[in-house]
Structures are given as structure tokens and as C-alpha cells.
Amino acid sequence: MKKIVFSTGAGVSAESGITTFRDAGGLWEQYPVMQVASAQGFAADPELVHRFYNMRRHDLMAAKPNEAHLLIADLQKDFDVSVITQNVDDLHERAGSRDVLHLHGELMKLRSITHPDYTETLTPGNLESSPATRGRNGDPMRPHIVFFGEAVPNIEPAMRLAAEADVFVVIGTSLNVYPAAGLMECVRPGTPIYYIDPCPARTPPLPDLHVMPMKATEGMRLLAAQLRSEA
Ligand code: APR
Secondary structure, eight states: OOEEEEEEOGGGGGGGTOOOSSSTTOHHHHSOHHHHSBHHHHHHOHHHHHHHHHHHHHHHHTOOOOHHHHHHHHGGGTSEEEEEESOOSOHHHHHTOSOEEESSEEEEEEEESSSTTOEEEOBTTBOOOOTTOBOTTSOBEEEEEOOBTSOOTTHHHHHHHHHHOSEEEEESOOSOSTTGGGGGGGSOTTOOEEEEOSSOOOOOOOTTEEEEOSOHHHHHHHHHHHHHHHO
């Protein structure tokens, strides 16, 4: 079965109403990124950072998977599909994708500050956290987010997935943030790469790269049909 590996960014959730980071009106225009999404910012004002992620969880509850998420999940019927995402939302999972690897953390999870491997999943009825939040094990808890300045522990498995891909699909990312942005250079030579984004960022001169300058839903409709016709 052909292995299709997706690498998605905020743009795949844009049509679900989730604000991207660097588009006009994006999250980083509204909030000082180093105060709300960096290790230093969390150390300086944990209350502000908890409030920022509480707000984003409430926004996420109002969102649902869009057709791009659903088409990616639907491809699992005919292909071996893995999704690597920079996104912290759970829209890929809610669309039915079973193999999702989060590079920058998960909004609906908290993790222990003292035992970072210990996480707890929040629910729609219990969305908020604060510096006073304790885990069931009594540990102080923090958003399970990779802040700027912190390591990206899942990048090794992500690079292995890219190297296994028969087809690599990048959707909705400005390719600003490494190491995620470098994944398309981990594919085997000759692997077709598709980059779906209405305003695609500059990319390295990769011979098998096909840029599709369009929205995620439109690009996925075309690509899903093409992949099935080639199968
Ligand atoms: N469909 C597809 N792509 C879209 C759409 C859409 N409907 N709307 C916008 N885009 C594209 C934009 O053109 C842009 O290239 O989505 C991309 C969003 O870029 P960013 O806002 O920079 O988001 P992303 O690349 O995911 O950011 C990476 O930066 O702040 C950190 O941790 C954060 O994971 C995030 C990382």
C-alpha cells in the first residue's frame, strides 16, 4: 500500500475558522509571541500564558474539521497515511486521521512540569488551566505546547516518516519554523512532493516539488482524485 505522508501547518485549519499565525490579522499580530509562546515568557508570566491557551481552547471548541481534514482522513481507505502536524489543534484526529504526530504539542493536553512525560487530556467541560492546576498525581501542570526555545522531541520520528513516504504532501505552512520546515528535504530522491498553499512560501529547488497555489480544501479535492487515479 502506498505511503502518503502529510506535513500540515495552520493553513489546513484556516477554513475551520482557526486563525493562522503570520497571515494578516494572525495570532502573532494580536499577541506578543515571546510573551505567550516562549519558555522565557512562561517563566516570566505563567498566568498570562495559561490564559492565552485557555482562550485558544475555547476557540477550538467552536471549530470543526473542514473538508481538507476529512479528505486526508478518507485517504486512509486506500493508502497508508501518516500526518505530521505543526498544529496543536485536534482537528485531524476529529476528522478520523488515526496516525497523527504533533511536532509543537497538543492544545487539549496539559503536562507535568516535574515529569514532562506525564500528560492529561482536557475535555470540553474542563478546558482551563492556571498556575494552580495540579495533575491527578499532584504535579504542577502546564500547557502541553512546545514553546519557542524548547526542543521538538517528535522531529526524529517525523524525519523517519518523511523518509518512508512514497508521496509527501505539505499543506498550509509558511515554512518559517524549523525543524518542521526542513521535512520536505528528508524525502527519498524521486519522491513526489505537493505543496498546497494559496500564498506558497519560497522553497528549496526540489526537482519533484509540485506547488499547488490554492486553499487546502481545493488542493485536497484535486490531489485526492489524482492519487486515486494513479493508484
Ligand atoms: N489553505 C491552505 N493554506 C492556507 C490557507 C488555506 N485556506 N489560509 C492560509 N494559508 C497558509 C498561509 O498562506 C501560510 O503559508 O497557511 C500558512 C500559515 O502560515 P503560519 O501562520 O506561519 O503558520 P505555520 O506555518 O503553521 O506556523 C508554524 O509557527 O508560531 C509557530 O508553533 C507555531 O506551529 C506554528 C509554527
